Each structure stands twice: as structure tokens, then as C-alpha cells.
Amino acid sequence: MACQLLRGARIFDGNRFHEQTALLIRDGVVIRLVKAGEELPQDTQIIELAGGILSPGFIDAQVNGGGGVMLNDGPSPEIMCTIAAGHRPYGTTSLLPTLITDTGAVTAQAMAAAVAAIAEDKGVAGLHLEGPHLAPAKKGAHLAELMRPVEDADIKAMIATAQKIGCLLVTMAAEQVTPAQVRELAEGGVIISIGHSDSSYDMAMERFDAGARGVTHLFNAMSQFGHRAPNLVGAALDHPSVWGGIIADGHHVEPAALRVALRAKRGQGRLFFVTDAMSLVGSKRDRFRLNGRIIYRVQGGYCPKLVLEDRITLAGSDLDMASAIRYGMAMLDLSAEEALRMATSYPAEFLRLGDRGVLAPQKRADMVWLDDACHVRATWIAGQRQDQQS
Template sequence: MSPRGSSARWVAHSARLLDGTGAPALEDAWLVTEGGRVVALGSGVGWREHTRGSGGAEVLDAAGRWLVPGFVDVHRHGGGGRSHEEGPDAVLAAALAHRAHGTTAGVVSFVADDVDVLAEHLSGVADLVEAGGAGGLVLGSHLEGPFLAHARRGAHDPAKLTDPTPAAVRHLLAAARGTLRQVTLDPQRAGADEALRLFTGAGTAVAVGHTEASCEQAAGAFDAGARLLTHAFNAMPGIHHRAPGPVVAALDDERVVLEVILDGHHVHPRAAALLLTAAPGRVALITDAMAAAAVPPGGPSRYRLGGLEVVLEAPAAAGAPPRAVLAGGDTIAGSALTLDVALRLGAAAGIPLEALVRAATSTPARAVGAAGGGGAAARGVLAPGARADVVVLGEDLAVVEVRTAGGAG
């Protein structure tokens, strides 16, 4: 069952509130939602005024717990035991599984496949979005493939990789009907320049990723309109003192958002902390989650990612999810991560919570055009007029309650 928003008034008080902008926590905070949006917030006893009047209000004494915006995951392949390639029902099941971990909006990622198959996937997601996106949980699609470098393909089927011809790009955009939020593109692929122009002209955010591109080549793609770096450090050259690579190009460009998978396997927490310090407000925590994410303990140890088999290995660190690798090898294949776990791992590494929350909320929302405007309520922030997606976290940063557009169920 899809969660529905609520028009009823909800008042939370005596909380510690992080609004998603990177600002310090508001102590003794209160928040009021009604009609699916945030109505007011403040600190002290002003919340009492909002409990009076016709109909009353549902009141939560947060008792010092955290109030944060709902998480926005702009790169995820599945969850709850379901892969997005299985179809719309699986997309909804995965979205609901991640919602229980605080993610109130997500982009549906697909691995490399034949262009016609991907067009069918995009059309199915467009149908979901046009029907309400499961109460707003589904924002649109992300094509992580097929326009990737063979040498940096990661867990993508090499037989499905191809060049982005204008015909292929137009076919995919037509199938998505305005719901293709982002696409990962290797700027060294033949036709990449024209593809970047076509995608960005259609309002799709282009991400540089799965590439051997140099720092200069990545910078050229950013100058041409690319605005994201797909899972920084992974599936690309690293930072070398004589060859700084795409990560440094992204750090140098204030227009670019860098995705990071903070699961204890893809990127060391101190490397993630370095990015958050060097590019404040420009790092987006993502899960890159496949079907194994948000599966209760004791679940299966083998899954599918596209046409490839994935095996889970025991986590190396306490609190980290299992490591997902391609069967018979050591190639990391997505993750079993949820964004609440990413926050806890980051906080345990000493990264300030306000920076982590910003990276899980307003920054990814902005990166894929979900920051509000044109009559749409902003995602990823707690401010008057913003969509009332709210997560209550305990002192240990475990999810206590999740509200989507003001509704709890």
C-alpha cells in the first residue's frame, strides 16, 4: 500500500531540528505540518498556538529527538528484495522498503541494457510518476547505463554498453516523457558531446561517471553542462598528484554535485569527510542500493543486478551493511545500504551531522531538480511551504518515525 499524505495538522515539539540547509541544529524546536506542507517552525513554546482551533492537532513530544527532512536518494537500483528491472510493482516495493529507513523521495536507477529495454523501463516509471509517484516517493528515473566505458563498467554487463547516438537519446527521452531525472555518461564515448546537449536540453541532469576521463576531459563535460559526478572515486581514475582525475575536476567546479556511497566499502569515511569539507553543499549521499538493501537480517545472500548475479559478503565494520560483489569475483555491485545507515556511519567517523543531513536531503534534491519552484513544494528541507516529508531520529540516529507529505502511513 502506498503511503498517503495527510491534510491533518501535525505538531512536533521539544526536538532538535536540522533543516537540511547545513545550518546548526535548532534546539527546543517545534514544527507544524498541514495540508501536506510545512506550515511553521520555531523554538520554545510557540507550538502551543498551533494545537488550538477546529479539529485540533496530532501532537508529538519529540523529547529531544532529531527532526530532519525526508532523505532524497537520487541513485538506487532496488531494495526490499526487489530489483527495479522487475517492473513497476518492484519499483514501488523498493521505494516503500527504503521509506521505512527515512527515504521519502527516490530516483529509480537502471543498469545498462538494450536501448529498447531501457525505454520500456523509463515508460513504466513515467506511468508511476504521472499516477502520483506512490505518494511522491518516486521522482523519476536515472540511466546509469549504457553509455559507459568498458574499462570502468563495474557491475554493468559489457555486452550492453554502447555509444549514445542521437537516435538512441531521443528514443529514451521520448519514452521517459519528462521524467528522466539523470543519466550517467562517459564523456569519452563517441557522440557524448551531442548526447550531453540533447539530455541537458530536455532538462535531464547529466552525470560524469564510469569513465577513464582525465581531469581536463571531465572539466570539459562540466563546462558543456554536466552537473553531477556519479559515485565519486568509484569507476573512475583516482586522485593522483600528476593526474588529478574527475574528482578534482568536480571539486573545482562550484556547479557540480558529487555523489558518494558512504557504506564502509565503496569509500573510506575519511575520504567522504574530505569531500564534504572541500565541497560544502555539493556532496550527495546516495545508496546505489540493489535488491539486498532494506532486507531484514537472515534474508537471501544472492541477488540479481540486471542480468548479473550478486553475492553478499559479511561487513568488515560494525554497523556497515554487507558488501555486495559480482558472483565469482571481487567487483563491488551496488550496495545493501540505506541512507539512515550512511548517516550513522558518517557520524561515527566524526563528520558533522548537519553536513550529513544536508548531503542526504537538500543537495540531492537540488541536483535532480526537486528543490521546488513552479508551484512544486521543495524537497529536502524543513521550511514553511516545503513538502512535509519529515523523519524523526533517535539519539542513536535510528529512524523512529517517517512522515510523507504530513502522513505517517
């Protein structure tokens, strides 16, 4: 296949901006960044971009639904690819379909479906199991009656799945898993994230030291920071190797709390954006059904919010990744570079997706073209331009 040169936009490579620079790709991978005047291969096709930003495609570690469907509706490769297609117009080129707490049979179905969905290479990069090993005290919109501790059979199934698909993220409460179990899972290739937990600081730190790599939606559905009991929020911010997803929609966490957390996070672990999106992303509908309960879309604030019938309990989000980036710059004092890192190179590093998240030689040519206000104009997966739906 001929080389393609994308030029005319500022290049963000996943770490910093490059001015007066173009991107050379071939066969779905990045060849190199090209400065004006550099010699090109003779077969190069020129693609003109009228300004804006060319960035690595966004990576979302927590996506419950999109395109009008939820993964829990019936986990299948088709559902997973539909969710990925629903988020693509908002710049997401890699995501982890997320199964919230369900039965063992549905969980096994999701594990099997992920193998085929990833092979299709349409934006599904792995699988996120958010449950059933959560704490009923912090159930949120999950069904408490299905929550339970981790068992030996779970460990075997998760490790086997991680070896097949390469990227398996599992959210579990510190109360439902022992440090020894965390260590076994981590050594088997499973990425453990602590969430939906009423954990103490010490309990959380023991799981982090044993190999738990992150926390799920920092601040939400977890024990909060206190000056004498730092709890899970404090442990997540204090442990140097721990990463944390944040839902930057103006509903899940007050912006002041996120600004404090961003300044407080120490170590190599970083905070990064997740959407925790439900099926309504990109839809005009105002409700959907989840585990027999109706979830309502309520207008107001930076973007709509999703709630249970009590109109108080949050039930996922109506957020897309491009909106999270814009919110980060507008409300969280983030530079454009840092906001983009939180949707590209940071989640790639957390998920150990070493072939994407940056525009560098031999990396996947997964890209998003943004206007100067960070609205999406086009996306590419492995060098192939995708049809946009918004």
C-alpha cells in the same frame, strides 16, 4: 484537513537545528515552524514526539533495488513502488529507482513506468538511468557488451522523458557523449552525471562546462587522481558547479579518501550520500541474481558488501541512508547537521527537487523522525505517516 503540530523533537530544517520549536503542517505541506507559546489554528491536532530529531525525509538519487526486487528485474510502476517501500523504514521518502545498463527495450520500459510510479506519490521522485552509455574499461558490474555511445534517438527519448517526469538523471561516460550532446540534453532538462568513465581531466571539464551536473559514486568506476593527471576524480573536485554522490559504507571508498574529498570539494556543488543499494537491503538473504550473474552478500566491516563471484568486484551496496548518515558522523568527521544535509537538502538541490529536502513554508511535508543516534522511528510522505517495516 485540520492542521497538525509535531512537537517534542529537535527540528532539523534541512540546513540547521531549531530548539524548542515545533512543526505545523496541513494538507501535506509545511505551514511554518512554531516557537513555544505561539498561537495555533483552532483545529490543530497535536502529535507528541518523544525526543530525537525531526528532519526532512531522506532523498536517494541512486537506488538499484530494495524490498527484495531489482528495477532490472522488470521495470514497472509496481517494482518501483516496492523499491521505495523497501527503503522507507530507513528514512528515505524520495528516491530515484536506478536502471543499470540494459537493452534499449528495457530502458524504454523503465522510462514509461516512471511516469505512472511518480503519479502514485509513494516515494518515487524520478528515474536514474545508469547506462548504457558507459565505458567498458570501467564497467564494474555492468555488462560491457551493452555499452555504446549516445545517439540522436537516445537524446530525443531522454528529453521527452525528462519533460514528462520532471527528474531524469542519466549517468554516462565522458567518452560516450560529446560536449554538444551534453549541452542539448542539459538544455532539454536531463540531469547528466559523468560516471563509469576513464576520462582525462580535460575531457571531463569539457563535459562539465557543457552542462553535466555531477559525477556518479565519486572514486568508484572512474579514472583516479594523480599529481600530473588529475583525471575524473580531480575534475569533479575542482569544478565549482559539479555535485557528487558518495557511497559511505566502508567498502566502496576508504574513509580517509572521503574525508580528503569532503575537504577538497570547491564551489557551489557538494558531495552527498547515495546508497547504490541492491535488492537485499532489509533482507536476510545472502545472494540474488543480476543479469544472469549471482551477487553475493559478504559480511564484515561497517556493513555487509555485495560482490560478484570473484568475491572482489563490488556489485552495488547493502547500504541504507540512515546508516550512511551514521557512518558520516562516525568515520568522516561530519557534524550531525552536515551529515543530514547530505541526505536531504543537498540531493534535493542536485536533482532540482525544489518542493522537498527542507522543512520550510509550502514545501512537502516529507519527514523522518530519528532517535538521537539517527535510527529511524517514523516517516511521513506528504504529511501521511507511513507504516514502518523495521
